[in-house]
Amino acid sequence: xxxxxxxxxxxxxxxxxxxxxxxxxxxxxxxxxxxxxxxxxxxxxxxxxxxxxxxxxxxxxxxxxxxxxxxxxxxxxxxxxxxxxxxxxxxxxxxxxxxxxxxxxxxxxxxxxxxxxxxxxxxxxxxxxxxxxxxxxxxxxxxxxxxxxxxxxxxxxxxxxxxxxxxxxxxxxxxxxxxxxxxxxxxxxxxxxxxxxxxxxxxxxxxxxxxxxxxxxxxxxxxxxxxxxxxxxxxxxxxxxxxxxxxxxxxxxxxxxxxxxxxxxxxxxxxxxxxxxxxxxxxxxxxxxxxxxxxxxxxxxxxxxxxxxxxxxxxxxxxxxxxxxxxxxxxxxxxxxxxxxxxxxxxxxxxxxxxxxxxxxxxxxxxxxxxxxxxxxxxxxxxxxxxxxxxxxxxxxxxxxxxxxxxxxxxxxxxxxxxxxxxxxxxxxxxxxxxxxxxxxxxxxxxxxxxxxxxxxxxxxxxxxxxxxxxxxxxxxxxxxxxxxxxxxxxxxxxxxxxxxxxxxxxxxxxxxxxxxxxxxxxxxxxxxxxxxxxxxxxxxxxxxxxxxxxxxxxxxxxxxxxxxxxxxxxxxxxxxxxxxxxxxxxxxxxxxxxxxxxxxxxxxxxxxxxxxxxxxxxxxxxxxxxxxxxxxxxxxxxxxxxxxxxxxxxxxxxxxxxxxxxxxxxxxxxxxxxxxxxxxxxxxxxxxxxxxxxxxxxxxxxxxxxxxxxxxxxxxxxxxxxxxxxxxxxxxxxxxxxxxxxxxxxxxxxxxxxxxxxxxxxxxxxxxxxxxxxxxxxxxxxxxxxxxxxxxxxxxxxxxxxxxxxxxxx
Amino acid sequence: xxxxxxxxxxxxxxxxxxxxxxxxxxxxxxxxxxxxxxxxxxxxxxxxxxxxxxxxxxxxxxxxxxxxxxxxxxxxxxxxxxxxxxxxxxxxxxxxxxxxxxxxxxxxxxxxxxxxxxxxxxxxxxxxxxxxxxxxxxxxxxxxxxxxxxxxxxxxxxxxxxxxxxxxxxxxxxxxxxxxxxxxxxx
Numbered sequence: 001x002x003x004x005x006x007x008x009x010x011x012x013x014x015x016x017x018x019x020x021x022x023x024x025x026x027x028x029x030x031x032x033x034x035x036x037x038x039x040x041x042x043x044x045x046x047x048x049x050x051x052x053x054x055x056x057x058x059x060x061x062x063x064x065x066x067x068x069x070x071x072x073x074x075x076x077x078x079x080x081x082x083x084x085x086x087x088x089x090x091x092x093x094x095x096x097x098x099x100x101x102x103x104x105x106x107x108x109x110x111x112x113x114x115x116x117x118x119x120x121x122x123x124x125x126x127x128x129x130x131x132x133x134x135x136x137x138x139x140x141x142x143x144x145x146x147x148x149x150x151x152x153x154x155x156x157x158x159x160x161x162x163x164x165x166x167x168x169x170x171x172x173x174x175x176x177x178x179x180x181x182x183x184x185x186x187x188x189x190x191x192x193x194x195x196x197x198x199x200x201x202x203x204x205x206x207x208x209x210x211x212x213x214x215x216x217x218x219x220x221x222x223x224x225x226x227x228x229x230x231x232x233x234x235x236x237x238x239x240x241x242x243x244x245x246x247x248x249x250x251x252x253x254x255x256x257x258x259x260x261x262x263x264x265x266x267x268x269x270x271x272x273x274x275x276x277x278x279x280x281x282x283x284x285x286x287x288x289x290x291x292x293x294x295x296x297x298x299x300x301x302x303x304x305x306x307x308x309x310x311x312x313x314x315x316x317x318x319x320x321x322x323x324x325x326x327x328x329x330x331x332x333x334x335x336x337x338x339x340x341x342x343x344x345x346x347x348x349x350x351x352x353x354x355x356x357x358x359x360x361x362x363x364x365x366x367x368x369x370x371x372x373x374x375x376x377x378x379x380x381x382x383x384x385x386x387x388x389x390x391x392x393x394x395x396x397x398x399x400x401x402x403x404x405x406x407x408x409x410x411x412x413x414x415x416x417x418x419x420x421x422x423x424x425x426x427x428x429x430x431x432x433x434x435x436x437x438x439x440x441x442x443x444x445x446x447x448x449x450x451x452x453x454x455x456x457x458x459x460x461x462x463x464x465x466x467x468x469x470x471x472x473x474x475x476x477x478x479x480x481x482x483x484x485x486x487x488x489x490x491x492x493x494x495x496x497x498x499x500x501x502x503x504x505x506x507x508x509x510x511x512x513x514x515x516x517x518x519x520x521x522x523x524x525x526x527x528x529x530x531x532x533x534x535x536x537x538x539x540x541x542x543x544x545x546x547x548x549x550x551x552x553x554x555x556x557x558x559x560x561x562x563x564x565x566x567x568x569x570x571x572x573x574x575x576x577x578x579x580x581x582x583x584x585x586x587x588x589x590x591x592x593x594x595x596x597x598x599x600x601x602x603x604x605x606x607x608x609x610x611x612x613x614x615x616x617x618x619x620x621x622x623x624x625x626x627x628x629x630x631x632x633x634x635x636x637x638x639x640x641x642x643x644x645x646x647x648x649x650x651x652x653x654x655x656x657x658x659x660x661x662x663x664x665x666x667x668x669x670x671x672x673x674x675x676x677x678x679x680x681x682x683x684x685x686x687x688x689x690x691x692x693x694x695x696x697x698x699x700x701x702x703x704x705x706x707x708x709x710x711x712x713x714x715x716x717x718x719x720x721x722x723x724x725x726x727x728x729x730x731x732x733x734x735x736x737x738x739x740x741x742x743x744x745x746x747x748x749x750x751x752x753x754x755x756x757x758x759x760x761x762x763x764x765x766x767x768x769x770x771x772x773x774x775x776x777x778x779x780x781x782x783x784x785x786x787x788x789x790x791x792x793x794x795x796x797x798x799x800x801x802x803x804x805x806x807x808x809x810x811x
Numbered sequence: 812x813x814x815x816x817x818x819x820x821x822x823x824x825x826x827x828x829x830x831x832x833x834x835x836x837x838x839x840x841x842x843x844x845x846x847x848x849x850x851x852x853x854x855x856x857x858x859x860x861x862x863x864x865x866x867x868x869x870x871x872x873x874x875x876x877x878x879x880x881x882x883x884x885x886x887x888x889x890x891x892x893x894x895x896x897x898x899x900x901x902x903x904x905x906x907x908x909x910x911x912x913x914x915x916x917x918x919x920x921x922x923x924x925x926x927x928x929x930x931x932x933x934x935x936x937x938x939x940x941x942x943x944x945x946x947x948x949x950x951x952x953x954x955x956x957x958x959x960x961x962x963x964x965x966x967x968x969x970x971x972x973x974x975x976x977x978x979x980x981x982x983x984x985x986x987x988x989x990x991x992x993x994x995x996x997x998x
Contacts, residue, residue, distance in 0.1 A: 006917055029915070044901060065829060068830050069829070069831060069832055070831060070913075070914050070915075070916070072917055072920040072921065074830075074891065074900075074901070074904065075830065075900035075901060075904040076891070076900055077901060078830040078904075079826055079830060079900070082826055082830060083826070120828065122832040123834060124835050124836065127834050127836070127837070128834075136997075137997050139872070141875075143994070145992050145993065146951050149992075271890070271964065273966050273967060273986065273987065274962075274966070274984075275959055275962040275963040275966055276963045276966050276967045276987075277983075277987045277989070277990075278941065279943060279946065279959070279963055279986070280926060280942070280983075280984065280990070281984070281987045281990045281993050281994070282946070282989070283879070283880065283946060283991045283993065284883070285879060285909065285991075285993060285994055285995055285996050286995060286996065286997060287878050287879070288874045288876060288877070288878055289878065292878075293878035295818045297880075297946070297948050297950075300946050300947060301946075301947040301950045302952065303950075304943075304947060304951060304955070304959060305951070305955070308955055308958060308959065311958070311962065390954065399872045446987055501876055574839075583857050589989065631980060668817045693969065693982075696969070697968075697969050697971065699971075700971040701971045702966055703971075753987075780842060
């Protein structure tokens with residue numbers, strides 16, 4: 001008997017627990033109180049299934065606490081629910097732990113709690129570490145979210161580069177500096193005698209020659225010793241793995257960010273909700289500055305007026321052939337530009353090779369730095385040219401911006417690849433040179449031996465100062481140097497453009513305005529706007545160059561961290577000081593993934609040359625951690641053989657058997673194909689559903705229109721009959737009653753019609769009144785449009801009805 | 812921890828961290844901002860949960876809100892009494908929903924409430940007209956306003972009742988590319 005009562009009480013508790021995750025908490029609190037007391041009395045009498053239910057209830061409560069942030073409840077309710085759930089969980093977790101495994105369960109619970117607390121503290125710590133938050137907020141409030149998005153992107157890049165810097169600095173540069181052979185001990189680590197005189201000159205150092213070249217900053221300094229120092233640190237292995245690791249880490253981060261953004265971005269359906277989006281999503285809530293707000297109001301108004309104009313005119317068919325011809329012409333001009341710039345770079349690189357052969361001292365500063373300057377100048381002027389050409393095309397601003405970005409992308413890419421091809425030519429030259437020098441060195445060593453053999457000593461000691469040993473050419477260091485020089489000149493160009501183009505311009509406009517014929521601020525030069533897309537592209541391409549050169553110059557990530565740090569402060573200052581908020585705001589695309597996608601493409605394209613050189617070209621014999629090997633990746637093979645137990649290398653050799661690798665690759669290709677076709681079918685299903693939704697919408701409108709027309713005719717008939725009846729009969733009540741019936745029937749049909757859409761036709765009296773007047777005014781405006789809407793036919797009030805009838809009459 | 816703050820007990824801070832998207836430091840900072848609005852009204856010590864409400868006229872002077880055309884509606888939506896008098900709980904709730912970490916669904920729900928001027932759980936044509944007038948500061952003519960509102964209803968209204976229910980609104984906003992980045996206040 002007691003058990004039955006208990007069971008009943010527990011069922012009630014379960015029901016109570018199930019409803020607790022919904023709205024009301026007050027009743028549940030009361031019932032929980034009584035149940036609690038019961039439970040406290042008999043904690044042991046819980047059968048296994050009741051234990052299970054209790055466990056489920058506790059888990060559900062825990063889940064509720066986790067999801068509390070995202071619930072649309074007022075804060076007070078959330079706090080109360082939180083406190084109750086926590087009390088419930090604490091009370092019953094203890095009870096659950098009775099019986100077998102109690103200690104384990106309690107331990108698990110305690111560890112989970114500790115883990116969550118640790119996670120929370122870590123999150124707090126992480127947010128405290130984020131730099132420049134206030135700076136970005138200030139920029140956001142002045143310029144809106146699109147300009148600030150550039151700075152947020154810059155900060156994100158800074159984070160990535162910090163990690164890359166940590167890897168290269170900690171695992172490559174520091175071990176070699178601390179534990180490797182010191183400077184001057186072996187030939188590759190010493191400045192050759194011929195260059196010693198000018199090794200400390202600033203000009204040479206700025207060019208990354210001299211002492212800068214023979215240091216941990218570049219590939220050539222590293223020794224190929226298998227293990228160095230007392231830690232037996234395997235330098236070549238570490239160098240190789242860090243190189244691979246930087247690329248792998250970058251891929252992981254970019255793809256993870258893209259996946260995260262993909263969830264948030266809307267489906268690219270640009271025109272179906274044009275006006276709605278303009279109304280509800282055009283105001284930027286980040287704006288906190290009066291001038292920016294005014295600009296934003298103006299731009300919103302303009303955009304509405306434009307949309308209204310477009311709507312009213314529909315399509316003004318311009319001369320479509322002329323437009324097409326102009327667009328083709330514009331694309332042709334752009335292609336000519338791109339080809340021209342590619343050829344110019346190739347020509348300049350070949351010329352600089354010629355200069356290098358002649359000896360660099362014979363040429364002017366311009367001729368020495370020609371390549372870098374030409375690339376930077378092209379990057380500055382060609383986009384402006386593209387901008388001018390695009391005025392021929394007459395596209396919508398958003399489409400025009402996308403074309404512009406695409407062209408600048410192609411320009412940078414073409415320049416970069418021409419540069420790389422020219423570099424490859426130089427590498428081949430150096431390798432030819434290498435063969436000759438190798439031959440010369442053997443001759444030189446032989447002569448040394450001949451010289452010392454005459455001394456009749458058993459072990460000929462060759463004590464030659466390392467600086468005097470003839471050195472082989474080191475193409476890897478040369479590549480690293482080229483990239484470092486490119487980055488430096490690019491950075492200098494950017495900063496100088498910033499100072500001249502933005503700052504000087506702003507100063508001139510401000511101070512010359514007093515004594516100039518026309519208003520400089522409103523007219524021609526005026527203050528510049530911040531070019532978000534140009535800056536983002538510049539950032540992306542710089543990062544691409546870092547990725548390309550990081551294998552050959554471990555100092556590049558460090559340089560980049562410094563560069564980004566300075567850029568952040570400089571550009572924040574410049575934007576607040578010299579720029580004005582943009583008048584028209586067109587983002588290049590709806591989602592953030594556009595820039596992420598470009599970054600991914602650049603990452604892929606920049607790792608290709610590095611991978612190609614690693615896989616195909618044998619390393620220099622005289623410099624770097626891989627000297628003496630046939631290929632750079634041989635270091636992995638050697639490590640497997642020498643440092644791992646024997647069975648490991650056997651397993652690996654089986655695993656790298658083509659018979660195993662090929663089926664694996666085939667399997668992956670099949671998996672990709674399967675996923676691709678599934679995603680395609682989902683997309684098609686999505687489109688189908690959208691179409692169905694549209695059709696349903698149309699049908700609903702048609703149905704409502706028909707019903708409204710029918711109601712109209714019915715009412716008119718009813719009116720006629722009532723007026724006739726009123727004339728014929730003296731009893732007004734009877735006629736009104738028939739009118740009511742008509743209304744009711746019609747209202748019933750309306751309700752049936754509406755209830756299909758699942759809406760609840762009950763509402764308060766005040767709303768009804770409001771809706772009646774609303775509908776009246778709406779019908780007046782709509783004219784021939786759909787005459788839908790509520791008709792509260794079943795109201796007993798005569799007032800609204802009489803109001804209604806004349807309005808329908810006007811139709 | 813290191814700081815000797817006595818504004819909140821640790822349990823209160825943990826509770827706030829569970830119920831909002833803010834960290835401990837941010838919650839303390841928010842309390843500072845709240846106090847700044849009305850220093851004589853808001854006490855420093857919140858350990859016993861005083862029931863203090865700041866009137867909306869003071870809240871809309873915050874730099875984050877003062878240029879926003881919808882500031883009155885935002886403050887009113889997140890207030891207990893619906894008139895805009897906010898307690899600290901409402902204040903924190905408001906900024907938590909509008910912060911960057913807040914999910915799309917939550918923001919959609921509150922956006923709907925903000926744009927529903929007459930609070931009838933539908934965005935009818937009057938609400939749209941109010942919204943538009945606030946956005947354009949009255950620069951558009953009456954016919955233009957009417958045209959835009961009609962077009963908006965036509966685009967988004969799926970159940971053909973000439974106003975937007977929450978489902979219509981949600982369907983329309985879920986595809987909007989700028990919604991998340993624009994409906995965001997950084998505090």
